[in-house]
Amino acid sequence: MTAPMITGWGKCLPPAVLSNADLERLTDTSDAWISTRTGIKGRRISHAETSDLAAVAGRHALAAAGLSPAEIDLVIVATCTPDRLVPSAAALVQAKVGAVRAAALDLNAACSGFLYGLVVADQMVRTGSMRRVLVIGAEKLHFFLDFTDRATSVLFGDGAGAVVVEPSEEEGGLLSFELGTDGTAADILCIAGSGTEGAPAAERRPRVEMEGPTVFRRAVEAMGEASARVLEKAGLTVADVDLLIPHQANRRIVEATARRLGLDEGKVMVNLEAYGNTSAASIPIALAEALEAGRVGAGARLLFAAFGGGLTWAAAVYRWGARVAPLEVSEAALPPTSRSGRDLLEPNVVFYGKGG
Numbered sequence: 532m533t534a535p536m537i538t539g540w541g542k543c544l545p546p547a548v549l550s551n552a553d554l555e556r557l558t559d560t561s562d563a564w565i566s567t568r569t570g571i572k573g574r575r576i577s578h579a580e581t582s583d584l585a586a587v588a589g590r591h592a593l594a595a596a597g598l599s600p601a602e603i604d605l606v607i608v609a610t611c612t613p614d615r616l617v618p619s620a621a622a623l624v625q626a627k628v629g630a631v632r633a634a635a636l637d638l639n640a641a642c643s644g645f646l647y648g649l650v651v652a653d654q655m656v657r658t659g660s661m662r663r664v665l666v667i668g669a670e671k672l673h674f675f676l677d678f679t680d681r682a683t684s685v686l687f688g689d690g691a692g693a694v695v696v697e698p699s700e701e702e703g704g705l706l707s708f709e710l711g712t713d714g715t716a717a718d719i720l721c722i723a724g725s726g727t728e729g730a731p732a733a734e735r736r737p738r739v740e741m742e743g744p745t746v747f748r749r750a751v752e753a754m755g756e757a758s759a760r761v762l763e764k765a766g767l768t769v770a771d772v773d774l775l776i777p778h779q780a781n782r783r784i785v786e787a788t789a790r791r792l793g794l795d796e797g798k799v800m801v802n803l804e805a806y807g808n809t810s811a812a813s814i815p816i817a818l819a820e821a822l823e824a825g826r827v828g829a830g831a832r833l834l835f836a837a838f839g840g841g842l843t844w845a846a847a848v849y850r851w852g853a854r855v856a857p858l859e860v861s862e863a864a865l866p867p868t869s870r871s872g873r874d875l876l877e878p879n880v881v882f883y884g885k886g887g
């Protein structure tokens with residue numbers, strides 16, 4: 532049996548930046564607080580829709596794999612911020628990238644969504660039922676942020692990352708994984724009133740709501756414990772890990788997870804200072820940037836760990852293949868915009884009012 536492997540990767544970050552200084556003018560916060568409590572300095576605000584971000588990241592991943600869109604059998608978009616409920620963001624992406632033969636589905640496991648999608652793709656390819664799967668994590672989270680709520684609005688950002696999974700003759704790929712959920716803790720991180728339960732009280736627009744310190748504690752526990760279990764399942768120890776690519780929620784969460792595992796700081800991929808928490812997009816963006824920076828070598832053993840609303844968590848051990856450079860490069864890009872991050876928030880400010 533040939534192992535399903537990641538053969539292509541890509542990302543899409545919208546150009547408009549929202550800095551901590553911009554947030555100081557919107558809510559009662561400070562660059563000093565955000566930097567020290569989260570490590571985040573800026574985040575991107577998208578002028579395009581989730582499916583546009585996803586399609587650009589997807590095209591880069593297809594080029595890196597040297598594939599044409601028509602060779603894809605399945606498009607999975609992990610997102611909790613689709614353009615519409617129907618059709619799926621994946622259906623829109625299928626059309627935008629021209630994956631004319633592909634089935635398409637959205638997968639919502641919040642910030643753990645990309646790893647859930649990677650596992651689904653791996654298992655589909657492993658059984659032979661699908662040959663080539665495009666897995667994308669994409670979010671336009673700012674749409675659901677109340678910028679008068681300093682507890683949530685400083686944390687999140689927009690973006691997309693993608694990979695192609697296909698059979699390979701190489702040894703490696705996904706060596707072990709764990710997917711978990713605790714639905715009894717659904718309310719500690721949610722977008723209430725965003726579905727059939729109807730609008731939230733006082734006719735507020737659905738927005739991200741979170742019990743930050745509880746989420747923090749559960750994140751460190753779940754990612755640390757799941758990581759230890761997947762390492763054991765793969766017959767490896769922490770010393771065998773070349774790079775941890777965790778969900779980019781908060782630098783303190785990432786550091787506490789690494790400490791709990793006993794992993795060296797130098798073996799952790801962190802890029803959240805530039806993008807904040809991009810939910811399902813954070814791991815594939817971090818993976819693409821780790822490859823660009825030469826931090827993933829041939830045969831590298833990667834540890835992925837994620838945590839998000841649900842509560843969901845996921846961890847996986849992945850052995851990279853021989854190729855660490857893209858086969859081709861795509862020119863795909865979002866349509867240009869001259870609007871600033873602050874300009875793009877105007878609809879949110881109209882709905883929620885201006886705090887601070």
Ligand SMILES: CC(C)(COP(=O)(O)OP(=O)(O)OC[C@H]1O[C@@H](n2cnc3c(N)ncnc32)[C@H](O)[C@@H]1OP(=O)(O)O)[C@@H](O)C(=O)NCCC(=O)NCCS
Binds near residue numbers: 559568685720784
């Ligand atoms: C949200 C989070 C950064 C808050 O950090 P924290 O150290 O736990 O801070 P607390 O919530 O205990 O708040 C400490 C103080 O800072 C204040 N504060 C909270 N957000 C603030 C902000 N953006 N700016 C300034 N002050 C802020 C609080 O009101 C509180 O003030 P008080 O002591 O006067 O009551 C942290 O809990 C966290 O990262 N949680 C996980 C969030 C997450 O990753 N969610 C997504 C998971 S996928």
